[in-house]
Amino acid sequence: MKKGIFLFVISMLMIGILAACGTNNDSKKSAKEKGKEEKKVLKMGTASDYPPFEFVDTAKSNEIIGFDIDLVKMIGDKLGYEIKVQDYDFSGLIPALQAGKLDLVLSGMTPTAERKESVDFSDVYYEAKHMIVSQKDSKIETLDDLNGKTLGVQLASIQEEKANELAESLELKVENRDRIPELVQEILAGRFDAAIIEDKIANGYLKENKDLVGFTIEEDSEEAGYAIAFPKDSELTEEFNKALKELMENGELEKLEKKWLQGE
Structure with a gap:
């Protein structure tokens, strides 16, 4: 009888220990999942009619792809952001930034003096004619x-x-x-x-x-450059500039140019 009671107590203790371990693992898993859920999402606007910078290859999918899309995903991974791409007419991108509908714009946009009055820009990441x-x-x-x-x-x-x-x-x-x-x-x-x-x-x-x-068109002035647009006084501007600089220095930006602009 005593032996039976002893085995019963031991069994209950083992069940308690296993349950505690399970709870601990579940807590860790939940924390991990919670971390993913809390990863900040940035809304990026683009105009998907500008291959090879942003376009849709309808023969393959309805997803927007291109140089700018790869670039923003690389920066997002580096900074810990999830990027959600939204399609706009080009003329609607800056108004959407100003209205708070977007966090940034990557769409082959040149940082002209007029645009700088409405939004802020990153450093130039590409030059064109x-x-x-x-x-x-x-x-x-x-x-x-x-x-x-x-x-x-x-x-x-x-x-x-x-x-x-x-x-x-x-x-x-x-x-x-x-x-x-x-x-x-x-x-x-x-x-x-x-x-x-x-x-x-x-x-x-x-x-x-x-x-x-x-x-x-041959011009004496500097070539037109592309930059990332942000709402005025956005904290993202400095973050993205730092990431852009790193991508330039480690050769990743050059790889993107070879992939999308030179077909290598």
């Missing part, structure tokens, strides 16, 4: 050939500013559209004589469509 794109038989080979022509630009882009600048010395009509593919379609349909598009983006369309040609 302007290209005039037209139909092959258009005979538009120089800026002077744009006289009397209709020139298309993306709404609220740096190219729109450049077109308006050209219109001060050339007789041309400037028209805008929300997205780059719309500009290309307008050229092919004959409604636009030409369009100004960033050279890396334009080269992609020239490669796909042999009816299009283009030439780069």
Whole structure:
């Protein structure tokens, strides 16, 4: 009888110990899961009509991919943020930042003086040039050939500013559209004589469509650069600049350029 009681007590003690261990493991697991849940989510805006920086390969999925997307994910991993990408028309990105709908914008955006009045920018992470794109038989080979022509630009882009600048010395009509593919379609349909598009983006369309040609605008000023946009006085600006600098120094940014811009 005593032996039976002894075994019963031992059994109860073992059950208690195992239950305590299970509770401890569950607590650790819950803490780990809780940590994941508490990982800060940042809302990033982009305009997914700008390959190879941001675009959708519809043959594969509906996911937005590209240079800028890989870049922001690398920075997010480095800083411990989860990045949620949201698609906008380019012209709506800065207003969305100002309205508090977005935490940052990565969309091939140039930090112009006018934009700096509304938002803050990171250091420049990429430089680019302007290209005039037209139909092959258009005979538009120089800026002077744009006289009397209709020139298309993306709404609220740096190219729109450049077109308006050209219109001060050339007789041309400037028209805008929300997205780059719309500009290309307008050229092919004959409604636009030409369009100004960033050279890396334009080269992609020239490669796909042999009816299009283009030439780069040679300028004395510095090339247009791309930077990350943030709301005014955002604490993220300094954090992202530090991460960008590290990616430049360790060669990761160069790898992205080879992958998306050079096809390596």
